[in-house]
Amino acid sequence: MINxxxxxxxxxxxxxxxxxxxxxxxITIISREYGAETYGEYASSKxxxxxxxxxxxxxxxxxxxxxxxQKNENSKLMFQNAYSLIIRNLMIALIILIPxxxxxxxxxxxxxxxxxxxxxxxMIHVALAYYQxxxxxxxxxxxxxxxxxxYGVGAWVLVxxxxxxxxxxxxxxxxxxxxFVVAHLSVPKNxxxxxxxxxxxxxxxxxxxxxxxxTFSSALISELDIVLLGLFYSGSTLGVLxxxxxxxxxxxxxxxxxxxxxxxxxxxAKNRDSISELRxxxxxxxxxxxIVPILFIFFKxxxxxxxxxxxxxEFSEVSTYTSWILFALPVMVWSRIxxxxxxxxNFEINITKSILFGSVASIGIYYFVHSxxxxxxxxxxxxxxxxxxxxxxxxxKKSYE
Numbered sequence: 001m002i003n004x005x006x007x008x009x010x011x012x013x014x015x016x017x018x019x020x021x022x023x024x025x026x027i028t029i030i031s032r033e034y035g036a037e038t039y040g041e042y043a044s045s046k047x048x049x050x051x052x053x054x055x056x057x058x059x060x061x062x063x064x065x066x067x068x069x070q071k072n073e074n075s076k077l078m079f080q081n082a083y084s085l086i087i088r089n090l091m092i093a094l095i096i097l098i099p100x101x102x103x104x105x106x107x108x109x110x111x112x113x114x115x116x117x118x119x120x121x122x123m124i125h126v127a128l129a130y131y132q133x134x135x136x137x138x139x140x141x142x143x144x145x146x147x148x149x150x151y152g153v154g155a156w157v158l159v160x161x162x163x164x165x166x167x168x169x170x171x172x173x174x175x176x177x178x179x180f181v182v183a184h185l186s187v188p189k190n191x192x193x194x195x196x197x198x199x200x201x202x203x204x205x206x207x208x209x210x211x212x213x214x215t216f217s218s219a220l221i222s223e224l225d226i227v228l229l230g231l232f233y234s235g236s237t238l239g240v241l242x243x244x245x246x247x248x249x250x251x252x253x254x255x256x257x258x259x260x261x262x263x264x265x266x267x268x269a270k271n272r273d274s275i276s277e278l279r280x281x282x283x284x285x286x287x288x289x290x291i292v293p294i295l296f297i298f299f300k301x302x303x304x305x306x307x308x309x310x311x312x313x314e315f316s317e318v319s320t321y322t323s324w325i326l327f328a329l330p331v332m333v334w335s336r337i338x339x340x341x342x343x344x345x346n347f348e349i350n351i352t353k354s355i356l357f358g359s360v361a362s363i364g365i366y367y368f369v370h371s372x373x374x375x376x377x378x379x380x381x382x383x384x385x386x387x388x389x390x391x392x393x394x395x396x397k398k399s400y401e
Contacts, residue, residue, distance in 0.1 A: 003300055004125075006137075007138050008135070008137040008141075010138050011137060011138045011141035011142065011145075012141055014141065014145060015144050015148075017071070017143040017327055018144075018145050018148045018149065019144070019148055019155065020250070022148045022149070022151070022152035025152060025156075025182060026156075027039065027042075027043075027151065027243075027246070028164065028310055028311065029155075029156060029159050030061045030159070030168070031239065031243065031309065031312070031315060032043060032311050032312050033159050033164050033267050033309045033310070034157040034291060035072070035236070035239070035314060036234045036235075036236035036237075036239030036311075036312075036315060037234075037236050037238070037239055038165055038239070039239040039242065040230070040233070040234070040235065040236070040237070040238030040239030040240075040242050041106070041107050041110065041219075041230075041238070042165060042242075043111070043226055043230075043238075043239070043242035043243075043246065044226055044229065044238060044242065045101075045106045045107050045110045045111040045114055045227040045230075046111075046114045046229060047120055047224075047227045047230075048100070048101070048106055048111055048114075048223075048227050048230070049097075049111050049114035050110075050117040050219055050223050051118075051124070051216075051220065051223055051224070051227065052093050052096065052097055052100070052115060052117060053093070053114075053118035053119060053221055054118075054212070054215055054216050055093070055212060055216055055220040056086070056089040056090055056115075056119065057089065057118070057119060057122040058085070058086075058088050058089065058208030058209065058211070058212045059083045059128055059208055059211035059212050059214075059215045060085060060086060060121055060126055060203070060204060060208050060353050061125035061126045061128075062211055062215075063082075063204055063208050063211060064078045064079070064082050064126050064129040064133075064204075064209045065129040065132050065133050066133075066207075067133075067204075067207075067368050068129055068130060068133030068134075069133040069134075074197070074199075074200050074203075075191070076191055076192055076193040077193050077195060077197050077200045078126075078129075078200070078204070078380065079126060079127065079130075079187065079192050080133040080193065080194045080195060080196065081185070081196060081197055081200045081203055081204060082123075082126045082278075083123055083126065083209075084196060084201070084348065085103035085117070085201055085204055086119055086122060086123055086126070086207060087119075089118070090115070090117040090119045092394075093111065093119075094115070095117060097111060097112065097115060098366075100205075104227070104230060104231055105230075105231070105234075106230060108380050109166060110165075110166065110169060113166070113170060113172075113173055114169065115174050117169070117173040117176050120173065120176040120177050120180050121176050123180050123184075124143075124144075124147075124179055124180045124183045127183035127184045127186070127187055127319065128140035128143060128144075129185045130191065131141070133185075136173040143179065143183055143186070144178075145177040147175065147176075147246065150175055151171075151175045151177075153170055154175065155168055155171060155257070155348070156200075157174065158171055163218050166249045168341050171186045211358070213349075213352045214343075214348060214352055214356075216350075216356075217352045217355035217356075217359075220355060220356070221332070221335070221355065221359075221388065222249055224359055224362060224384075225362075225380075225381050225384065226242050226245055226246075228363065228366045228380070229241050229242060229245065229377060230242075230318055231366070232366065232370050232380075233377065236314050238313055238321065239315070240314070240317050240318055240321060241321060243307075243311070243315060243318045243322075243379050244318055244322040244325045245381065246323050247318075247325075247326075247400070248322070248326055248328060248329060248332075248381075251292060251326070251327060251329060252332050252333070252336075252361075255285070255289060255329070255336075256333075256336050257307060258285070259282065259285065259336055259337065259340055260376030267278070275400075277346075279337070279341065281339075282394055283337075285333060286330055286333050286334050286337060287330075289329050289330040289333045290330050292326055293323065293324075293326035293327045293329060293330075296319075296322065296323050297323050297325050300319050300320070300323050301319075303318075303319040303322070303323075304316060304318075304319035304320070307319055321377070321378060324378040325378055325381055325382070327382055328351055328381055328382045328386075329384070329386040330386055331385040331386050332372065332389070332390040333387075334389045334392075334393070334394045335385070335388050335389045336390075337352065338392035338393055338395070338396045339355075339392060340349055341396055341400075342392075342395065342396050342399060344401070347379050347395070347396065347399035347400070350395050350398070350399045351392060351395050351396065351399075353392045353395070354392050354394070354395035355388065355392065357391060357392075358387055358388035358392070359388070360382075360393040361379055361384075361387050361388075361391070362384035362387060365380060365383050365387060366380045367383065
């Protein structure tokens with residue numbers, strides 16, 4: 001049991017590291033070879049597709065994993081019916097996407113391709129739920145690591161050969177489709193029934209609706225800023241701002257991963273004293289997170305040289321924007337603390353509603369700030385995160401009291 005846990009932990013860590021490094025590598029070569037304007041469109045269109053895709057797939061991979069782990073009598077029917085639900089929702093999402101893309105002035109073909117890729121990625125995870133439900137994260141991690149390497153190397157070759165950015169995204173989608181086939185065929189035939197069942201579909205959909213609000217609210221925190229930046233900015237400025245916001249997101253996710261480790265301990269807390277003690281511990285993490293933007297300011301000159309060397313002269317201002325945008329990090333960490341506490345103490349619905357409300361308020365903030373300033377991107381990002389932080393704090397305290 002302990003050996004399995006160790007192997008799972010090692011492979012999950014390698015998988016997450018490979019995803020992080022390959023994605024960083026790809027956006028670096030895309031930025032350098034295609035320029036800031038193309039990267040800005042790439043980042044904003046992808047963020048929009050992630051938000052729409054998250055709603056469309058309804059967290060069905062998590063739902064299927066849960067059902068399979070419970071050894072439900074309809075387990076064999078989960079795969080086929082989950083696939084068909086996801087494809088149906090993709091069709092609906094594409095209809096919604098067309099006017100939305102035009103409204104937000106995004107590249108329609110690029111956004112559609114990203115959305116299709118996102119959907120097939122979810123279907124890969126539906127297939128891999130077979131292994132994860134059995135506690136086997138090694139097999140699923142191996143497949144994802146292999147897919148990530150294939151995509152990373154293939155995309156690098158395409159960039160070196162001078163292919164267009166659209167060709168690169170098509171290759172990504174084709175890779176995801178191919179690995180969906182691999183993942184599906186890796187599940188033993190005896191454990192899959194390719195039969196459509198209305199009752200199973202309805203149950204999957206019902207469970208998905210309950211889970212999707214949580215995953216969608218998390219996606220909003222990560223992606224909404226870049227979608228909104230794409231609404232107010234274009235050209236090379238959008239590419240530079242998107243890079244600065246992505247750096248903030250990467251650092252935040254690393255800190256968030258360390259916070260999530262405390263979730264099991266918090267879930268076991270039985271009285272207010274133990275909960276208060278854990279909250280005091282996490283407040284220290286919140287205060288320590290101020291060190292990141294302060295340190296970055298000291299090394300801003302070096303960071304500027306690195307960004308310019310890696311990305312090109314167009315990105316010389318990335319370090320300047322990042323030095324200010326990073327001051328949103330402590331607020332995002334505080335919001336994450338509120339979210340972790342709320343989920344562990346079963347206040348999930350309230351905290352999700354507060355994030356959704358905060359995200360709507362963020363849209364208002366962007367419009368309000370941009371009506372008074374010529375280039376208020378940094379202020380918009382920080383203020384929107386402060387509002388979400390304040391609302392999640394209020395939500396947790398109200399639920400807890």
